[in-house]
Amino acid sequence: MSALSTAEAARSRSARPQSFVELNARERAQALLDEGSYRELLGPFERLESPWLLMQGVVPQADDGLIVARGQIGGTDSVILAIEGQFQGGGIGEVSGAKIAAALDLALEDAKKGHPVQVVLLLETGGVRLQEANLGLEAIAEINSSLIALRQHVPVVGVIAGMIGCFGGMSISASLCSYLIMTREARLGLNGPEVIEEQSGIEEFDSKDRQLIWSVSGGEQRHVTGFADYLAEDDVGAIKNCIIEAFARGIPATHRSEQVDDYLKRLAAIDASHQLESSEVRKLWSKEKQL
Amino acid sequence: MSNEKTISTRGRIWFEALAGKQAKHVPSVSSVLVADTTLQKERVRFLAIVPDPNNRFPCARQGQVGLQEGWNLAKQVRDAIKADENGEKRAIIAIVDVPSQAYGRREELLGIFLAAAAATDAYVSARLAGHPVISLLVGHAISGGFLTHGAQANRLLAFNDSGVMVHAMAKNAAARVTRRTVEELDKLAETVIPMSYKIEDYAKLGTLYKLIDGVNVDSPEPKQVEQVRADLSAAIADARSGQRDLSNRLKSQGAQKNRSATLVVRQRIAAEWHSNGTSLWR
Numbered sequence: 001m002s003a004l005s006t007a008e009a010a011r012s013r014s015a016r017p018q019s020f021v022e023l024n025a026r027e028r029a030q031a032l033l034d035e036g037s038y039r040e041l042l043g044p045f046e047r048l049e050s051p052w053l054l055m056q057g058v059v060p061q062a063d064d065g066l067i068v069a070r071g072q073i074g075g076t077d078s079v080i081l082a083i084e085g086q087f088q089g090g091g092i093g094e095v096s097g098a099k100i101a102a103a104l105d106l107a108l109e110d111a112k113k114g115h116p117v118q119v120v121l122l123l124e125t126g127g128v129r130l131q132e133a134n135l136g137l138e139a140i141a142e143i144n145s146s147l148i149a150l151r152q153h154v155p156v157v158g159v160i161a162g163m164i165g166c167f168g169g170m171s172i173s174a175s176l177c178s179y180l181i182m183t184r185e186a187r188l189g190l191n192g193p194e195v196i197e198e199q200s201g202i203e204e205f206d207s208k209d210r211q212l213i214w215s216v217s218g219g220e221q222r223h224v225t226g227f228a229d230y231l232a233e234d235d236v237g238a239i240k241n242c243i244i245e246a247f248a249r250g251i252p253a254t255h256r257s258e259q260v261d262d263y264l265k266r267l268a269a270i271d272a273s274h275q276l277e278s279s280e281v282r283k284l285w286s287k288e289k290q291l
Numbered sequence: 292m293s294n295e296k297t298i299s300t301r302g303r304i305w306f307e308a309l310a311g312k313q314a315k316h317v318p319s320v321s322s323v324l325v326a327d328t329t330l331q332k333e334r335v336r337f338l339a340i341v342p343d344p345n346n347r348f349p350c351a352r353q354g355q356v357g358l359q360e361g362w363n364l365a366k367q368v369r370d371a372i373k374a375d376e377n378g379e380k381r382a383i384i385a386i387v388d389v390p391s392q393a394y395g396r397r398e399e400l401l402g403i404f405l406a407a408a409a410a411t412d413a414y415v416s417a418r419l420a421g422h423p424v425i426s427l428l429v430g431h432a433i434s435g436g437f438l439t440h441g442a443q444a445n446r447l448l449a450f451n452d453s454g455v456m457v458h459a460m461a462k463n464a465a466a467r468v469t470r471r472t473v474e475e476l477d478k479l480a481e482t483v484i485p486m487s488y489k490i491e492d493y494a495k496l497g498t499l500y501k502l503i504d505g506v507n508v509d510s511p512e513p514k515q516v517e518q519v520r521a522d523l524s525a526a527i528a529d530a531r532s533g534q535r536d537l538s539n540r541l542k543s544q545g546a547q548k549n550r551s552a553t554l555v556v557r558q559r560i561a562a563e564w565h566s567n568g569t570s571l572w573r
Contacts, residue, residue, distance in 0.1 A: 041563045042556065051552050052483055068560065094485070098556040105557075106564045128434070128459040130469060135485040135550065137434070137459045138498055138540075141442040144408075145537050148415040169438050175408035190404040190435055191394050198464065199394035200350055216399050227402050256405060257412040260365045267358055267401065268319075272347045276397045 127168015
């Protein structure tokens with residue numbers, strides 16, 4: 001099935017649930033933007049590929065796994081930056097990272113001129129693409145810098161739909177978004193289960209224990225404990241509604257990453273002498289306990 | 292714990308060399324050092340993350356950046372921003388020697404990614420508010436540890452020393468994950484510059500303001516410390532006269548040569564942003 005036909009099908013059957021998770025990055029952007037408004041920047045025909053992959057025996061992709069799409073969401077000018085999880089696990093390389101950072105900077109220029117553009121990040125990534133190591137790391141540093149500058153002027157909404165989830169340095173970017181939307185199929189973490197097990201041992205984290213993995217980093221846990229703002233069903237319409245609702249709230253009075261005293265107080269109350277269970281964190285940090 | 296992580300003392304050595312022996316840690320958090328002092332005429336807040344074998348979070352005992360480290364860095368930087376709100380913005384200098392972020396279950400459950408975001412946010416906010424934010428790389432600057440502490444500086448300085456490295460993943464771990472030997476990784480890095488663990492190669496990417504030669508990093512002589520003070524002062528002055536974003540990294544010669552794909556992306560996307568003759572916001 002071609003990209004376009006899937007997205008069109010999504011629209012024509014808008015009354016019925018249409019899985020968002022099973023769409024690729026381009027289809028996701030097409031499905032979220034208002035009908036007829038989709039315009040892709042630096043599309044695959046421009047062949048802006050990673051210059052570092054071929055020399056390592058990896059076939060590059062013409063869009064480097066990052067879709068930049070302009071259009072409208074709910075009638076308002078928007079840009080969607082969608083990471084393709086099927087290419088190199090969504091890993092951020094020089095080109096894909098530069099696309100995100102550059103788009104954020106252009107949105108900032110527009111916002112400063114009084115023309116705010118809604119920015120949506122579709123996050124499906126393991127973090128830095130290891131074959132481009134330091135340039136991926138640098139790109140993420142620049143993305144984070146640009147994101148913080150931009151969100152003072154216009155909200156930035158992050159969506160982690162799954163199945164890859166959002167890990168590594170990009171979990172920091174996700175946490176810098178004005179609003180974060182997750183599904184139950186999505187996970188959010190700085191370190192993936194395998195990395196924790198390898199670095200700290202199986203008693204710290206058993207990466208084969210699926211229940212443990214989901215109870216720690218799954219969308220439901222992240223939402224209940226206040227790290228994500230919305231828990232959306234895996235449905236194009238539901239996710240689009242969350243995005244529209246988030247933008248309608250405007251710029252948060254205090255971003256999560258600015259709530260330093262609150263989180264220091266919460267941390268001080270944690271007994272770190274024993275291993276934590278996700279149920280304990282739910283009890284301590286559930287949304288109802290927050291101001 | 293993996294025995295790969297040897298405990299480094301470089302962070303504390305340089306913190307004490309530059310900020311004085313009265314170096315103090317944040318109350319009840321021995322892994323975060325903070326000191327206010329002056330460098331020539333500039334007021335400076337120094338910050339460092341150091342190993343604390345008694346850290347109450349077990350996965351953050353060897354100098355890794357964990358929950359307390361991220362949130363307390365954020366607190367110290369934000370306190371400086373607030374105190375200087377209506378006056379001269381002091382310089383903030385991060386002394387960087389971080390083996391990695393903390394790899395633990397407690398960390399993930401309690402949102403280490405948000406703690407990292409909080410420190411990142413504080414450093415960026417300081418920079419945008421007009422504080423010169425300077426990083427001095429004295430040891431390892433790896434992955435999430437570096438993103439949290441160091442990467443957001445207006446000006447990055449590093450010692451030209453084999454013990455100083457910036458990378459996305461510690462070398463042994465990267466070898467295992469990519470199914471290569473450490474020797475093969477080194478060979479690969481000769482042609483793929485961003486893969487290199489050598490700080491001279493990192494410098495070729497154009498992100499560094501200065502690579503400092505001729506310093507005994509593990510036990511510096513007084514005149515070497517003086518040289519570093521002068522380098523930091525120059526970096527502060529340069530930051531005060533420059534942009535508050537990270538665009539200087541893209542204007543460097545290194546970036547022109549080795550980040551040409553980044554520059555092409557930026558050029559083309561800017562050209563296409565408002566194209567098709569229609570203004571999308573109307």
